[in-house]
Amino acid sequence: MVDLPTIHLHGSVVLGDEHEVGDAWVVDGRLTLERPSGSSVGGRDTVRIDGVTVPGLVDVHCHVGLGPDGAVGRDEAEAQAVADRDSGVLLVRDAGSPADTRWIDERDDLPRLIRAGYHLARPKRYLRGYGRELDDVTGLPDAVAQEADRGDGWVKIVADWIDREVGDLTPLWPADLLAEAVAVAHSRGARVTAHTFSTEALDDLLAAGVDCLEHGTGLTDDQVAEVVRRGVAVTPTLLQVARFEEIAAQGATKFPVYAARMRRMHARRYEHVAALHEAGVRLLVGTDAGGTLGHGLVAQECAELVRAGVPTSEVLAAASWRTREYLGMPGPLDARSADLVVYPADPRRDVTMLASPLAVVVRGALVAPGERAARAR
DSSP states (O other): OOOOOEEEEEEEEEEETTEEEEEEEEETTEEESSOOSSSOBTTBOEEEEEEEEEEOEEEEEEOTTEETTEEOOHHHHHHHHHHHHHTTEEEEEEOOOSSOOGGGGGOTTSOEEEEOOSEEEOTTSSOTTTEEEOSSGGGHHHHHHHHHHHTTSEEEEEOEEEETTTTEEEESSOHHHHHHHHHHHHHTTOEEEEEEOSSTTHHHHHHHTOSEEEEOTTOOHHHHHHHHHHTOEEEOOHHHHTTHHHHHHHHTTTOHHHHHHHHHHHHTHHHHHHHHHHHTOEEOOOOOBBTTBOSOOHHHHHHHHHHTTOOHHHHHHHHTHHHHHHTTOOOTTTSSSOOEEEESSOTTTOGGGGGSOSEEEETTEEETTHHHHOEEO
8 A cells, every 4th residue: 555645735625615624634545624643644744735625626528548630649648647637637527539548547646537438420520530430320329338338427429510511510310319329328327428519419419318518509598498407517618619710710611601600609609608607507617638639728728617707616616526526426525535636825716726736636645746836744
């Protein structure tokens, strides 16, 4: 067993929406509110960190093991995971990856991963090398069953993408097959999240009982009301939507209708997210790291949500304890090992604090930058 130091968290320890204490300790890797006896435990030095502590951050739309051209090697995947960890992200819902990242489960110094298996798409209807492409659309339910068994309780379906023959976004799957596929996932204890930019794909997704929407840029007011009624979560991925103008410019000459749609969604992105929040939609925080975006961008994504009008305290809760609970993780005091981030000031009041974590505690151990920032007492 690794000899872990006792960590004294002093200042403010936020454990949830209505639970905050002034001091807590990490003893033998676990968080406790009971002060250890003496100045050391078991002969080990106690490390004191002054600041505001929150449960480790969550990136629910992240692709560890994915690069611009598809799967990456182990060294690059490790660098991606380290970048996420050092940003304060200690739990990742890996929303589709072609790489085998099971080895990360054996690493106590890297974020925990909840995998969704491969993206499920169709030939020439998604980014090449990113997912599993089904030649026969009727194979979707079987593929969902296989990915549900391969993943960690989630399946990722690509619900729309540009149809080059039409020159615009169109759905990939018939409604009856979507409904059957979602039912198959649920029968295996898995939830389904779906990539969707368009409006056209959403009614079928909601009717099928999908659990979560990635991007959700095409949601209309009526569809938002249905999302709220059904309790569907939405990951706005504002950093990715910020690229829609660039994407539109690349395709404007050949696909002007598609380009115009992408530009409209780009222009209204903040207004759209504000409307989702005001309607009561559960918003999740996801950077869409991997592929076209780098890792370790959670602070930027949170800042974008605040810029859109979501209160800073709500953004932090969505980036931490609320989404950890949504993903089925135990609370910080119930966890077998502590995953925590410490900031020099309260990130519930100042979102810019998220860009400068003072210390990161992974599985009860301090890792960089925590080793450099913490003071031994």
